[in-house]
Amino acid sequence: MSSRDESSRDDLILVTGATGKQGGATARRLLTVGRRVRALVRDPQSPAAQELAAAGAELAVGDFDDADSVAAALAGAGSAFLVPPATFGPNGWDVDLEVERGVRFIDAARAAGVEFIVFASVASFTADGQWGAQGKRRVEAALRESGLHWTILRPVRFMENYLMRGFPIDGISDGVHRQLFPADRPIQSIAVDDIGVFAQLAFDDPARFHGEILELAGDARTMPEAAAVVGGAIGQPVRYVEALESEAEAMGPEVVAAWRLGRQGQGWHADIPALREIHPGLRTLEDWLAESGAARLKALSAQE
Numbered sequence: 001m002s003s004r005d006e007s008s009r010d011d012l013i014l015v016t017g018a019t020g021k022q023g024g025a026t027a028r029r030l031l032t033v034g035r036r037v038r039a040l041v042r043d044p045q046s047p048a049a050q051e052l053a054a055a056g057a058e059l060a061v062g063d064f065d066d067a068d069s070v071a072a073a074l075a076g077a078g079s080a081f082l083v084p085p086a087t088f089g090p091n092g093w094d095v096d097l098e099v100e101r102g103v104r105f106i107d108a109a110r111a112a113g114v115e116f117i118v119f120a121s122v123a124s125f126t127a128d129g130q131w132g133a134q135g136k137r138r139v140e141a142a143l144r145e146s147g148l149h150w151t152i153l154r155p156v157r158f159m160e161n162y163l164m165r166g167f168p169i170d171g172i173s174d175g176v177h178r179q180l181f182p183a184d185r186p187i188q189s190i191a192v193d194d195i196g197v198f199a200q201l202a203f204d205d206p207a208r209f210h211g212e213i214l215e216l217a218g219d220a221r222t223m224p225e226a227a228a229v230v231g232g233a234i235g236q237p238v239r240y241v242e243a244l245e246s247e248a249e250a251m252g253p254e255v256v257a258a259w260r261l262g263r264q265g266q267g268w269h270a271d272i273p274a275l276r277e278i279h280p281g282l283r284t285l286e287d288w289l290a291e292s293g294a295a296r297l298k299a300l301s302a303q304e
Contacts, residue, residue, distance in 0.1 A: 013203055014060070014073055014114075016040045016105070017083035019048035021160065022120045025196030026081050031055045033200060040073045064101040067108065074112035079203055082106070082143075083120040086135065095135040102139030106146050116149040116206045118199045123156040123188075123215050123268045140213075151202040151209040155195050155216040156188040156268040159288045162230060163296055169243050172297065177227050178241045181267075187226070188217035188268040191283040191291075198279060217270035219284045226285060233289040234297050 013030060017023030018039035030037050037057040041049040044059045053059050062069030064084055074080065084101040087094040102119075109117060121136040143150045164171035169178050181187045198216060202209040221229065223240040231238035276282045283291070 012036045012038060012077045012079075014038045014040060014077040014080040015057075016064070016081060017085065017120075018052060018057070019043075019046060020083065021158065021192045022083050022155070022195050023081060024048060024052075025192045026118075026120075026199040027052055027057055027196075028055065029193070029196035029200045030203065031057060033204075035200070035203065038073065038077060040070075064105065067104065070105060070108050071112065074109055074114060077109075077112065077114055079116040079118070079206070080105075080109055080114050081118050081120070081199055081203075082109075082139075084139065095138075098135035099138045099142075102135075103142045106139075106142055106148070110146055110148060114148065116151075116203070116210070117143060117146075118151045118153060118202050119143055120195065120199075121152050121154045123154040123217070123270060149206050149210040151206070151211075152213040153195060153198055153202075153216055154213065154270075155190045156270060157190070159189045159191045159219075159283075159285060159293060161189075162293065163300065165300065168247060172230070172238055172301075175231075175237055176239050176241050177223070177230070178243055178247075179223060180243050181223050183222060183224050183240060183242055185267060186220040186222055188220045188270055188272070189226075189285065190216050190218050190270075191288040194218055194279065194281075194283055197281070198275075201278065214275070214278075215268070215270035216275065217268060217272055218275070218282045218287075220272065221285060229285055230289065230293075230297070233286070233294040234301065236301065 013035055015023050015027040015037055018027045019041055027037050027039050038060050039049065039052045039057040040060050040062050042063055043049060044061050049059055060073035062073045064070065082102065082105055084098055084105060086098045106117065119140065121140055122133045124133065140152055161170045162172060162177070169180060195216060198214060227238040227240040
């Protein structure tokens with residue numbers, strides 16, 4: 001391979017989940033700062049895929065369950081952003097499928113000559129860091145043992161969850177935000193776009209960030225306080241209501257476990273001041289609302 005080809009490989013970043021939240025935020029951020037992005041998409045005609053193409057991304061059509069398409073997407077890339085799709089159904093997470101997808105991608109990346117992977121995992125919630133992340137922790141272990149350079153990002157709850165509709169918890173319905181968390185305990189949150197920033201920083205300086213595991217959050221508020229902040233930003237009162245254990249039970253065993261752990265004092269523990277040293281523009285809840293969240297919430301409210 002010529003030095004020119006090597007330089008081209010080093011510069012090209014494959015972003016998986018590019019039409020989703022974390023992958024989309026990462027792809028947009030990388031394009032904004034002038035990085036070369038190849039976006040793995042299932043449907044190149046989808047609005048999200050077309051927006052990325054218009055912003056300068058190369059589209060690679062593929063699927064985690066199609067090994068040939070993943071290999072083709074990885075060809076010529078020097079780095080990759082990995083967020084394997086998880087399957088969630090009535091019986092909970094399909095952990096084995098999630099792990100299979102993640103490990104298969106890591107193996108394919110190594111075979112393709114990729115040198116650096118940023119993996120979007122999930123923040124640790126319990127003291128042992130395991131609850132709700134069994135599959136992702138197994139993928140993390142495979143990545144650490146792969147021989148590749150890597151950074152692991154573990155984001156907490158997204159601020160964008162206030163935009164959710166049609167679910168028993170999260171989102172805002174008739175002025176009520178219902179969630180599992182105890183009302184008297186600060187709960188961390190992160191703006192999805194900040195996940196993209198941390199990924200970009202890692203891709204820009206892989207030597208600095210190799211081997212780093214970053215628990216990501218940008219703010220910590222009690223849920224009633226956060227509801228008041230959201231309500232003030234959209235000009236409508238928002239009230240927080242703790243979900244009952246019976247409501248959690250209707251959503252499956254993992255949700256019940258989360259409800260119980262929250263009442264035992266378990267929770268996320270990202271070091272927000274340290275993260276702000278890395279990324280000074282790390283968004284607070286007010287920042288997210290002023291930037292885009294309030295306008296989006298108002299638009300959703302107008303549709304109800």
